[in-house]
Amino acid sequence: MKKEIWAIGGGKGGTGKSVISALFAATAAKNGKKVIIIDGDLGGANLHSLLGVSSGKSSLNEFFEKKIPLSETLIETVIPDLALISGDMMSYNPLSVKYIQRLKFYRHIKELDADLIIIDLGAGTALNTIDSFLLADKMVLVTTPEITSIENLYIFVKKIIVRKIKDMLDYEGFKEIDKSILLDIPKGAESIKFTEFLEKLKGLGKEQEKIVSQGLESLTVNLVLNQIREKKYAQYGISLKSVLKRHFNIDALFSGYFEYNESILKLVSGDSDIETVMIDKKISESVNFITKNISSGSDVNFNELK
Ligand SMILES: Nc1ncnc2c1ncn2[C@@H]1O[C@H](COP(=O)(O)OP(=O)(O)OP(=O)(O)O)[C@@H](O)[C@H]1O
Ligand SMILES: [Mg+2]
Secondary structure (H helix, E strand, O other), X not given: XXXXXXXEEOOXXXXXXXXXXXXXXXXXXXXXXXXXXXXXXXXXXXXXXXXXXXXXXXXXXXXHHOOOOHHHOOEEOOOOXXXXXXXXXXXXXXXXXXXXXXXXXXXXXXXXXXXXXXXXXXXXXXXXXXXXXXXXOEEEEEEOOOHHHHHHHHHHHXXXXXXXXHHHHHHOOOOOOHHHHHHOOOOOOOOHHHHHHXXXXXXXXXXXXXXXXHHHHOOEEEEEEEEEOOHHHHOHHHHHHHHHHHHHOOEEEEEEEEEOOHHHHHHHHOOOOHHHHHOOHHHHHHHHHHHHHHHHOOOOOHHHHO
């Protein structure tokens, strides 16, 4: 079985990244895979509580501060074959992570022994978050249909594109040219200037243009909508996909959606547990549908949303 890394991000806080990461990971483990889930929310970790692990334990702290290999910091969860690498809210300062340590962190993630590694990213667009997202084989973006959530998603996508292009240009030896252009990157969610920015990058020269186009071609994101209260909102997935293509020139696959569901609320408030939530029919159907789409690179059909 080929090892895969999935990163779950999206920018906005509270959209459901942690819940969805936990459901994906627990379901894959139940289906016989060896799974590791990483709480990449370095400053506000809460995955442990969703997975029945006491909050006292921290792995990332051991890794970053005590230099213990990442593979030795796995914590067992209530689900067999699902191990957790946990952040630590109390004693860990995410801003203190040095560049070299971050590189080591990414290398160790890739070396972990598992069939599936799921990284639950925190809110926001810190460099750690963007780089962890880009290292994944499957990049999953979670959003609710709320406008603020969608705007945050655009900002997130913009950051990953810029980072990816910069990495590629750096790697190919074009270290200097990006500096002035990167200053022009529009802030916020607007995208018109962003297309100009892309054109500018392309105008740098034939070779650079090729690098930029290849960089964008290799970026395919998987969209998951969450907290859908009425089916009509699920169609946002289709429009989001075309907006990402039109304004950001990247391919997005709409992998599916989760309805707003009271049993998820109970899980987060501690009145239920992950195993109970996993057997909720609606939830398990959505998890299976979405993860199958992500694995196979397939997409929601518009007719399925009617
Ligand atoms: N499908 C859903 N139905 C009902 N409530 C949901 C659903 N998904 C998430 N929630 C609720 O939304 C809240 C946020 O969920 P979660 O912690 O997974 O978000 P997050 O994206 O990981 O947030 P953060 O960025 O702060 O880490 C929780 O209270 C959870 O109960
Ligand atoms: Mg979270």
